[in-house]
Amino acid sequence: MKPEPAAATAADPKAVPEFQPYIPAERTDVAEFTPKAIGIGVFFGIVFGAATVYLALKAGLTVSASIPIAVLAISLLKKLGGSTILENNVVQTIGSAGESIAAGVVFTLPGFLFLSADSRGASFFEYWTIFTLALLGGVLGTLMMVPLRRSLIVKEHGNLPYPEGAACASVLIAGEKGGNLARIAFQGVGFAFVYALLQKIVKLIAETPALVTKQTNKYFPSATLNGDITPEYLGVGYIVGPKIAGVLVAGGVLAWLGLIPLLATLVPGDTIAEQLVKLGYLQSLTTAGGPGNWNPATHTFGDTAGAIYRAYVRQIGAGAVAAGGFITLIKTLPTIVSAFRESLSSFKEGASKAVQKRTENDLPITVVLFGSAALILVMAVLPFLPGSVLGRLLLGVLIVVFGFFFVTVASRIVGIIGSSSNPISGMTIATLMATCLIFIGIGWTGDVYQPMALCVGGMVCIAAANAGATSQDLKTGYLVGATPRAQQIGLMIGAVAAAIVIGLTMQLLDTPTAELRAQGVEHMIGTDKFPAPQGTLMATLIKGLLSFNLDWQFVLVGVFLSVTMELCGVKSLSFAVGAYLPLSTTAPIFVGGALKGLSDFMAARKGEHVEESELGPGNLFSTGLVAGGALAGVVVAMLSVNEGVNAAISKLSVEHALQSAVGESGYHLIGVLAFALMCGVLYRVSRKPAEV
Numbered sequence: 001m002k003p004e005p006a007a008a009t010a011a012d013p014k015a016v017p018e019f020q021p022y023i024p025a026e027r028t029d030v031a032e033f034t035p036k037a038i039g040i041g042v043f044f045g046i047v048f049g050a051a052t053v054y055l056a057l058k059a060g061l062t063v064s065a066s067i068p069i070a071v072l073a074i075s076l077l078k079k080l081g082g083s084t085i086l087e088n089n090v091v092q093t094i095g096s097a098g099e100s101i102a103a104g105v106v107f108t109l110p111g112f113l114f115l116s117a118d119s120r121g122a123s124f125f126e127y128w129t130i131f132t133l134a135l136l137g138g139v140l141g142t143l144m145m146v147p148l149r150r151s152l153i154v155k156e157h158g159n160l161p162y163p164e165g166a167a168c169a170s171v172l173i174a175g176e177k178g179g180n181l182a183r184i185a186f187q188g189v190g191f192a193f194v195y196a197l198l199q200k201i202v203k204l205i206a207e208t209p210a211l212v213t214k215q216t217n218k219y220f221p222s223a224t225l226n227g228d229i230t231p232e233y234l235g236v237g238y239i240v241g242p243k244i245a246g247v248l249v250a251g252g253v254l255a256w257l258g259l260i261p262l263l264a265t266l267v268p269g270d271t272i273a274e275q276l277v278k279l280g281y282l283q284s285l286t287t288a289g290g291p292g293n294w295n296p297a298t299h300t301f302g303d304t305a306g307a308i309y310r311a312y313v314r315q316i317g318a319g320a321v322a323a324g325g326f327i328t329l330i331k332t333l334p335t336i337v338s339a340f341r342e343s344l345s346s347f348k349e350g351a352s353k354a355v356q357k358r359t360e361n362d363l364p365i366t367v368v369l370f371g372s373a374a375l376i377l378v379m380a381v382l383p384f385l386p387g388s389v390l391g392r393l394l395l396g397v398l399i400v401v402f403g404f405f406f407v408t409v410a411s412r413i414v415g416i417i418g419s420s421s422n423p424i425s426g427m428t429i430a431t432l433m434a435t436c437l438i439f440i441g442i443g444w445t446g447d448v449y450q451p452m453a454l455c456v457g458g459m460v461c462i463a464a465a466n467a468g469a470t471s472q473d474l475k476t477g478y479l480v481g482a483t484p485r486a487q488q489i490g491l492m493i494g495a496v497a498a499a500i501v502i503g504l505t506m507q508l509l510d511t512p513t514a515e516l517r518a519q520g521v522e523h524m525i526g527t528d529k530f531p532a533p534q535g536t537l538m539a540t541l542i543k544g545l546l547s548f549n550l551d552w553q554f555v556l557v558g559v560f561l562s563v564t565m566e567l568c569g570v571k572s573l574s575f576a577v578g579a580y581l582p583l584s585t586t587a588p589i590f591v592g593g594a595l596k597g598l599s600d601f602m603a604a605r606k607g608e609h610v611e612e613s614e615l616g617p618g619n620l621f622s623t624g625l626v627a628g629g630a631l632a633g634v635v636v637a638m639l640s641v642n643e644g645v646n647a648a649i650s651k652l653s654v655e656h657a658l659q660s661a662v663g664e665s666g667y668h669l670i671g672v673l674a675f676a677l678m679c680g681v682l683y684r685v686s687r688k689p690a691e692v
Helices: 035-059 066-079 085-106 109-114 127-145 149-154 163-177 182-200 231-266 269-279 304-331 333-343 346-352 365-381 389-417 424-441 447-480 484-509 514-518 533-546 552-567 572-580 583-605 617-641 643-650 655-686
Strands: 210-212 224-226
Touching: 035 066, 035 085, 035 231, 035 484, 035 617, 066 085, 066 163, 066 182, 066 447, 066 617, 085 109, 085 127, 085 163, 085 447, 085 484, 109 127, 109 447, 109 533, 127 365, 127 389, 127 447, 127 484, 149 389, 149 447, 163 447, 182 231, 182 617, 182 655, 224 231, 224 583, 231 304, 231 572, 231 583, 231 617, 231 655, 269 304, 304 533, 304 552, 304 572, 365 389, 389 424, 389 447, 424 447, 424 533, 447 484, 447 533, 484 617, 533 552, 533 572, 552 572, 583 617, 583 655, 617 643, 617 655
Parallel strands: none
Antiparallel strands: 210 224
């Protein structure tokens, strides 16, 4: 989106013309930071924040929320009496904070559950700790972007495109001029919500159809081909496209159709069980149950593939993800160094430049300085955070120092390659390494220091994730002519709303049902339902660095898997995440990516313009599938927590009746056919002409 520049002056015809936003700076009569815009922005922040928590815990992936929120805001505000483009911009600015902060939280803080037992890490995975770290990390990411806005958004306007921010500005301007962009997205939400309720409550559609070979198979034992055939996975796959989806599923194919059958052939059941005992998944060799349903009488597993996945493959996957993160960090190191060097001077510029126009009205630099100092003090005095007062004071200092560095880095990187390619995992790994090395240097090597290290990594991850989204929002505001101060305050409001709902959603999803609790399950996060791959990785790294308690032989296999992928010219991080996750997660994502590839191929074959923007009907419908499916999952989780409601819901299930009528294979076939129907609907929508 390129608004018309101002004409060069007669005095200096060669001078670079000053950029003119869609709403000129001189106009102060356009409604912007209104209660209506704030309220709807908070609503969308809560909705997309909760949906992101659900999706990230299940799949380890997120999708950008700014453009979907902008599309939905235009439609909703029209029904509420109309709105200005600046009000719509405030809505998407506040709402997008929910998605970015949720991503940072979910990728790190579940690691509390996977730290060493002696660290008491699980005791810190409670609402007030999650809320505080999410809020402080989100606010830090916004604060650090205040002095960087003029340097990165204004001065670098011609060099840093900020692709999502520019696309979002195009959406807002298109909405201002008229159009019906939101209808397809709302249709996707409705379709996904109904599908998910039929799947999760009525149980008409099988959730995970599977084809598993027996352990006694001579040639291919315990090979697994399955899929969580949900709307959100299909939508994510279409949005990320065939290339990323293909690399993701490749890691799963190697793990579940290569490594697991091989290990099932070579490793005796007792040895697998001993490994599960060592990792804490199984109480003892004489105790039945655990991952894979161990039977001590027969020395066999009911699900050998699941047992091997927990015992070995997850550690291999963790090593691959760690190496992929390091490689990503090394590859972006030149950009990181130059970004920091070029942006360091912006603090002085932010303090010295006088505000002359509405579009240059930022929060004062004193807010950044006092806000950072307040963050350190708050960290020190809150008793429900890990560590002593002096220890938490050090944590606050480390968070501000690392936060400023990586916020600067994240903002410049997303300005070039977009928020979806922001190497947050690599930055978080680097933060954890530096923090653990500092801890080792001062003698903090016991298990008790593991939660403290995770606090630093978690908050820096949240700050960097939010800074990337904030940069795109500020770019959108710069293009449409928003007031930076209004956006910055809106981002603070969005951070508060997001922190409230993120903590509640994580606690809700982590609560097992009464039936699972009776089986000894205390946390749903970390199970196959919510594997939380990045959180597990962060905990694994911290334990390895501070306690030296890793099975390095398995981790190193993963490391060299990532190295091999890089040598083959494949981005190793996506492959590594696929190797860590169950194939049931990556397979339906691949189907969505394949549909995107097929739609583009057919368009090119017929000589049609291939719609690459996020305004294409396929992308809009897929966004609706993601939002609707994830929201249905959250609603079902809320209902399932109450035993009475859960019992009432179970009466609606037709699963047992269907299995009695058509058998388990027939029931799975019905699920596959329903998923195929959803694929057909998505493909048909994707072939429609794009609406304006």
